[in-house]
Amino acid sequence: MRVFITAATVGEWMPCFTRLDKLYTEKSRRFKVYFHQSGVGMLASTFSLAKLVLEEKPDLLLQAGLAGCFDTSIDLGKIVAVEKDLAGDIGVEENGKWRDLFNMKLERSNYHPYEKAALPNQHIEKFNLLKLKTVKGITVNEITTRKERIKQLVKKFDPITESMEGAALHYVCRSTGTPFMQIRALSNYVGERDKSKWLMREALDNLNTALIKYIHKLYKMA
Numbered sequence: 047m048r049v050f051i052t053a054a055t056v057g058e059w060m061p062c063f064t065r066l067d068k069l070y071t072e073k074s075r076r077f078k079v080y081f082h083q084s085g086v087g088m089l090a091s092t093f094s095l096a097k098l099v100l101e102e103k104p105d106l107l108l109q110a111g112l113a114g115c116f117d118t119s120i121d122l123g124k125i126v127a128v129e130k131d132l133a134g135d136i137g138v139e140e141n142g143k144w145r146d147l148f149n150m151k152l153e154r155s156n157y158h159p160y161e162k163a164a165l166p167n168q169h170i171e172k173f174n175l176l177k178l179k180t181v182k183g184i185t186v187n188e189i190t191t192r193k194e195r196i197k198q199l200v201k202k203f204d205p206i207t208e209s210m211e212g213a214a215l216h217y218v219c220r221s222t223g224t225p226f227m228q229i230r231a232l233s234n235y236v237g238e239r240d241k242s243k244w245l246m247r248e249a250l251d252n253l254n255t256a257l258i259k260y261i262h263k264l265y266k267m268a
């Protein structure tokens with residue numbers, strides 16, 4: 047089994063890369079873990095993930111990263127698995143409402159790779175090995191900051207996470223039939239610009255601990 051761990055930046059998986067048992071990266075012949083940097087945002091990540099998938103044909107593509115959280119009742123630092131993602135800022139703001147490509151009739155809500163106007167992960171039950179809380183995510187190119195936009199997005203999509211690469215993973219993998227998982231550590235509440243209120247360090251530590259546990263479980267299962 048060939049597993050690729052991908053993140054927007056190397057910093058997001060570096061602690062796992064340095065601590066992971068060599069069994070998984072070198073010694074085992076039946077199981078191999080590789081690391082990949084996709085770049086930040088939907089443009090860079092769609093291109094690099096599509097290239098990776100077409101050239102390497104992974105058995106599992108595992109995206110790991112930080113995310114903003116819309117739900118302030120969920121503790122920062124928590125690790126979640128994104129079961130459904132979609133582009134949160136491709137569309138138009140009209141009369142105070144957010145209209146996406148489906149509302150604009152520029153995309154069909156059930157045309158592959160879409161299903162009910164979203165990009166669900168049909169592999170989540172099989173690959174949610176750590177039994178993480180499963181959530182709906184949205185993906186944006188512009189980090190959401192305005193209160194009014196947050197309200198629009200919550201009303202329209204009822205998301206828990208916001209990232210800048212999640213939908214790219216779901217789009218590329220659903221389009222190519224590649225098994226995938228998206229694991230995110232909640233580093234901040236969406237719209238919070240005071241970085242002293244972010245839990246970036248703790249989120250990264252938790253994310254990498256989860257990655258190491260995940261690979262260990264996957265090895266035993268594969």
Ligand SMILES: O=C(O)c1cccc(C(=O)CC[C@H]2O[C@@H](n3cnc4c(=O)[nH]cnc43)[C@H](O)[C@@H]2O)c1
Pocket residue numbers: 054055086087111112113114115186189190208209210211233234235236237
């Ligand atoms: O606002 C800044 O100046 C800034 C500087 C460095 C990093 C950031 C990030 O927000 C990290 C972006 C990275 O992590 C994901 N992420 C984390 N929180 C959010 C969010 O609230 N909204 C969207 N994406 C977020 C994202 O996937 C990026 O890869 C900011």
